[in-house]
Amino acid sequence: MTPARPGILETALYVDDLDAAAGFYRDVVGLEEHVRVDGRHVFLRCEGSMLMLFNPEATHQSSDGRFPVPPHGARGPGHVCFRARQGETQAWADHLAAHGVEIEADFEWPNGTRSLYVRDPSDNSVEFAEASLWDFDT
Numbered sequence: 001m002t003p004a005r006p007g008i009l010e011t012a013l014y015v016d017d018l019d020a021a022a023g024f025y026r027d028v029v030g031l032e033e034h035v036r037v038d039g040r041h042v043f044l045r046c047e048g049s050m051l052m053l054f055n056p057e058a059t060h061q062s063s064d065g066r067f068p069v070p071p072h073g074a075r076g077p078g079h080v081c082f083r084a085r086q087g088e089t090q091a092w093a094d095h096l097a098a099h100g101v102e103i104e105a106d107f108e109w110p111n112g113t114r115s116l117y118v119r120d121p122s123d124n125s126v127e128f129a130e131a132s133l134w135d136f137d138t
Contacts, residue, residue: 012078
């Protein structure tokens with residue numbers, strides 16, 4: 001039997017300041033903090049999935065049996081795109097501006113979907129776009 005096509009359960013970003021990044025995703029984006037291990041990671045609930053913020057120095061080290069996962073990680077800015085509900089892109093632009101977050105790029109794709117790009121405190125690229133960007137229902 002072939003398994004069903006999977007969805008994404010979690011997305012990881014690597015950050016140099018866990019508190020600043022968690023504050024951005026909690027206070028600006030509106031995610032709920034789920035679990036924190038000081039100096040190692042902060043996980044935040046995102047509609048149907050988890051955004052995992054990791055200290056790259058800590059995840060490159062063995063967890064000494066605390067976590068049953070192999071060392072992993074990335075260096076440099078990553079990217080995450082949050083799904084905006086149909087017609088909410090302008091509301092996100094206004095919300096980000098009200099929080100003093102500079103919009104790095106704001107444009108319309110050939111299919112008419114608008115994308116907003118900002119940077120989190122660790123310089124990760126954060127996008128807000130409607131699911132129609134990829135021809136998904138919103």
